[in-house]
Amino acid sequence: MRFRRHSADAFELCDIHPLFAELLAELPRAAARHDNARARIYPDPFVSADGPAEASEDWCEHVHPELERLFAASRETVSADLGESPAGSTASRCVIPRAHIDAWLNALNQARLVIVEENKFGERELSGSEPPDLSTRRGLSLLKIHFYAHLQELLVEAAG
């Protein structure tokens, strides 16, 4: 897989291996499984404060809906970019407009957080240098996290 400038306003992932094209196509769905990682994706900012419980309740009532809208909009942007790729959602290339980089970073982070929570991956496993065992679902999930992290690194650099 290569990541390169497509035009002045867009980047392109091309020559994507079919396995990684599948992982890319799965990104919006994986990112949407918030029920499996709700406490991490919508953390209570007052958890360590001695403030009143109402502060946490107000936060849930007023801030969480805003965050949900932001996260959903990011996933929709990514879905549209994937859907607009020339040969469909498992295409070997995908064009990412510069203006969509933030949405991609957000969706990638949502997906990584969800997958980590679903599999209860710890820091040691996530930062291990051993290649994941692809004969297991857990190994495939770890590969997915690393692949999404690689895309994030590319996009952070592009956003810079």
Add this chain to the structure above:
Amino acid sequence: MSQTGVLADIETRDEDSLALPWNVVVHNDPVNLMSYVTMVFQRVLGFPRDKATKHMLEVHHKGRSLVWTGERERAEAIVEQLHGYLLLATIEQAEM
């Protein structure tokens, strides 16, 4: 002490408590990438790159970094933005 005196004491302490600044603290998590956290600190907090990197490394090595101190309303706005980037951030009232 008279009843009035007790009330006055409570009110004074409440005002002191409200006047205390609030800290925005970012916590380590195994998912967010170092480059991503640095980028978010630059964007949300307006840190220059070297300061953003310093705080990112503090989060990474010490588990947490105090990134902003000030009035509660602004602290909440910053935390909301950090949560929008999926960073693990909390608000703590500063010690007297």
